[in-house]
Amino acid sequence: MNDTASVFRPLSILGLILILLPATVSAQELELQHHHQRYHNFLQQGQLEKALSHLKWILEHEPTYPRGNDDNFQSAVVLYGRLLDQTQDSTLRKVYFQEAVGVFDQAESVLAASERDVDVFSWVLNKGRFMQRYYAEFPESRSAVIESYRRAYDLAPARLHDYYLQVVMVAYAEDDKELAREFMRRVEASYPERDSLQRFIELLRLEM
DSSP: OHHHHHHHHHHHHHHHHHHHHHHHHTHHHHHHHHHHHHHHHHHHTTOHHHHHHHHHHHHHHOTTTTTTSSHHHHHHHHHHHHHHHHOOOHHHHHHHHHHHHHHHHHHHHHHHHSSSOOOHHHHHHHHHHHHHHTTTTOGGGHHHHHHHHHHHHHHOGGGOOHHHHHHHHHHHHHHOHHHHHHHHHHHHHHOTTOHHHHHHHHHHHHHO
16 A cells, blocks of 8 residues: 555656646736736726736736737837827826837837837837827927938838928938938939929928
8 A cells, every 4th residue: 555655656746746837837927917907907997097007017028918919019109199198297298208109119129029020110110200299399309200210211211101201301401411412312212203202302402
């Protein structure tokens, strides 16, 4: 009887290890599920600050959870936009704005490092668009707006709308005329078929 028990005792210990191991591994998954569910619950209730706290936890610990894509980053940008739309306190608005810009930076960094097919161009362009939306309130973001649009051009010239090119060229013309001339030459060569853009460049040269 004792011999039989001694034979099965190691198996029992191994079984205990195998039982405990999945529980240990899934602990983070359970916590992620908790924060994900709480985020959605608070969002549905219109409690945006509480929803944001749970979404920020996910972005810090497992930003692409649960589908391995950029959904959480997109949700965060939308949420910050809603908070900015309904918040009057200037100090809090600046915090929201800066944190939202940080989400764009984190998204680009995390997604670019992943093995998935990621549209980095859209994140770079939309970062500039988001900052420009609040430019009147946060004019210190001007250089970052221009940098985003210029990077979008460098990433995928064919995808960039004339408007963003014009914003960059006008900014360069105000800050550094030689840089403006160099960039205008590049733009002319990149878009020979865009007649309205070519005319804009001609007019800008005359004004410089």
